[in-house]
Amino acid sequence: MTEPATAAAPAPAADTGARAIFEADGIVKRFGGIQAVDGATMSVGEASITALIGPNGAGKTTFFNLITGFYRPDGGRAVFAGREVQGRPPYMIARLGMVRTFQITKALSAMPVIDNMMLAAPNQPGERLRNVIFRPAASIRREREVREQALELLEVFNLAKLADQYAGTLSGGQRKLLELARALMTRPRFLLLDEPMAGINPTLGRRLLDHMQRLRAEDGVTFLFIEHDMEVVMNHADRVIVMAEGKVIADGEPHEVRADERVIDAYLGGAKVTPPGADGEGASE
Amino acid sequence: MEAGTLGAGQERSLGERLANLVNSVNDAPFGVKAAAGVLLLDLVLLLADRFPDSALEWVALVAIVAISIFALTALERRPALLAVVVLLNILAMLLMLHDLQSVSQRGINGLSLGAIYALGAVGLTLVYGILKLVNFAHGEFLTFGAYMAYLVNVTWGVPLIFGILFAIATTALLGVALEKLMWAPMRGRGAGMLQLVLMTIGLSFLLRYGIQFVWGTELRQLDVNVTDTVNFLDLRIGRTQLIVVVVGFVTLVATGLMLRMTLLGKRMRALSDDLELAEASGIDTSRVILWTWIFAAGLAGLAGVFAGAVTQLQPELGFELLLPIFAAVILGGIGNPFGALAAGVLLGIVIEWSTFFVTPGLKLAVGFVILIIVLIIRPEGILGRARTV
């Protein structure tokens, strides 16, 4: 289980017409009077890199919370790899291989960086009490493997030398990277990233994007990421989905979406013009 | 990764089935849940008391159950009215099983207990809502008030009315002093929830045993007439108890009006709603906070005198009342003073009525069970607004 999955990665990479790994149909969420997500429908192709964009308050973060089990939708269906996921608890969805990060980073501050990483590894028998007591050797063996993987991944994100520091001592950008690296430790099939580039420096941002491309190409990992930087979206996404006021208003290749009237309206029509990357309103809690 | 999904697969079957079960219960139509709730409640009441023994009683039972379910279903979106329906359901059941006289006799006892709870709860909930402070020392405000009244009324031999005023004033002063000495500085440092809770527990020790240090552990009695009774419609009501109920309710109504009508009351509620928003809109929050302490502590002092008047004074007087007061705060929705007022009174009545079924020593346990049940089915409280997540 240490080698990257191959059986699960048959997808022809850049083909946006590939079969969908994830589909959402009419997802609805109300908060009191606010219709935060209002019948969002979309599908995400397997092994694609799809961007989810939209003005502040469009409901993107809420949509993530709904499909990863953090909120219960008031209506609609979400299917990942042939399984309905709406209404399941977050940990089950994560174990299916659908893993998300948070807009407001959730570094586990009072734990060392390496523990943050090792925590995320799947199939650790030592996370079960009875294995801890009756099969300690299996747990220790797995720990060794996991530690190696964690250090490799930290290397990619320039965090290896901080491995033994408490995560709370990291800078904001480093925490963002740590959260990403941690999500990758779970060996996800489908990674949902809520504004992954926000607050990290451009060089590391590039590295991150390269790494995403490589994971997609080598392991067939699918990405859905919320992003405000149009440059990044246009250059790195195979497809772009646009949300506004809780609905999906456009969906297509980057150049198509860029020309779409409705998208321009959504961004410029409303009173609130969104400076790219300045979405500070977090609803991830 | 394949192994990852496999490993999860083994566990999913059971966990998933459990989750589905929980969801299907959650997703059941409200009518079904209401019917199940009423049937369960009334069955418990019958089991604890007795089953109907005449055709007439059976008819009454069926009518009570049917009307309750119908009323609950009709009022789905009005949690406060739902609580009233549940209370009326219990009342109807009691009237069916017992006589009007004994039900109202205990109802009156419940009113005086409820007045004390409500007076304690309204301040606790405001402090909780505004300062996010779970104040375990609130019970000691009651004790402090009671002993202050004792000082004036018994030690100095002055009529109790002055004792009451003195108790309110000194307890309010204590509240203000503690805000200045402890809570304001701790807020400035951004102290965490548990940190503050433990400080209030420490403070509760200090006050309770400070009182014990000065007055000892012996039971003390305020100079009130505890034997005189007033007869009213076949009910025997203690004079002191009657005074507590009347003065208590006048105070409660006045408090409610103050919160609804006056600028200060509106500001208190605004702060309780959203402290930062209130601050941003230019309210002088530290002044409102100070007044909140004056109110919270003053009302607690009054409640303490009442509690001391209908029972006896001892250093644990307030601590013993604290948990039911917390129950009223949570039932009423944390930070909602009107909710706390209503829930305090309701809780007092239900607790006294519960003595139809359990020994009086267990009536508080009934209160805790109610609290836990409400926390399970509606953690935002009966009168609280639904919060998300």
Next chain:
Amino acid sequence: MSDPLSAFHLAVSFSAFTDIDFWTSVGILAGTYAIFATGLQMNVGFTGIFNFGQVGFMAIGAYSMAILTAEHGVNFWLSLPISILIAIGFGLIIGLPSLRLRADYFAIATIAAAEAIRLVALNARDLTNGPQGIFGFDNSWNSVSDSIEEFIVDLGWTDVPSLFPLFLVTWVVAIVLIVGFSRIQRTPWGRVLRAIREDEDAARALGKNAFSYKLQSLAFAATTGALAGFVLALNLKFVVPDEFQPLVTFIGYVVLLLGGLANYWGVVVGSVILWTVLEGMRFVELPLSETKIAALRFMILGVVLIGLMAFRPQGAFGKREEMVLGD
């Protein structure tokens, strides 16, 4: 007025500071609270759940053992594991509904649950014999205690305090628990607990069933609560409701915080310091009545708690980086 400390009332007269009987009793007290607080440490220091009902588990453990042994003739040694299982069962019953709640609600729900247990113990006379309590469950223990005493006498120490065997057993249990808990905390299982303490949502997003881990943590606390209950019962030789006031949990928190959070050995430090100071005060001659001195001791406890939380929230010996309280 009940004073749980007087429960451990020391029938010995202690004119000398070096009175070995007296310090044996204090040692048992400190050991009891170390056991009691080890579970609290797992909850508060490592899982971030604020269990304020620990004394309820202590009550369940002590009562189950006493009732099984004295009323139903169950073998004393067999009654211990059964009682632990009963306490764990209560932990699950209390935890299932309430662990989903916000931290502050959970704290209040657990304290209410523990009080409900005490009130039932006080009123369910058929089961618990009400305020009079239960006696006569410790015959098996007494014979073991006697053999330990004989063994020590044989070693050459002739005036062994009669409570010395209990002192030994208490501290063996405490040390074994602490070593065991410390080890289990360093496993991947323990790492998940710490992750939940830091951020439950992050743990859930990484595939951890946070709720199940919190329940397990509570079950561990129930176990140590029950064990502390056994020691308490053997020490007093009776089990009465008054021993299980919320105060006991609060003292457990003082022990926990004095020794520092997120370190199991801290509870030993905290408990030894607290009880040495509180009981050592008996040697300070004060011109005060018995009640006043008892009150003074609790006032000091309050001041210690306030002071710690105001100035050293990580506890007297806690690690600053692993500070669990505050932000």
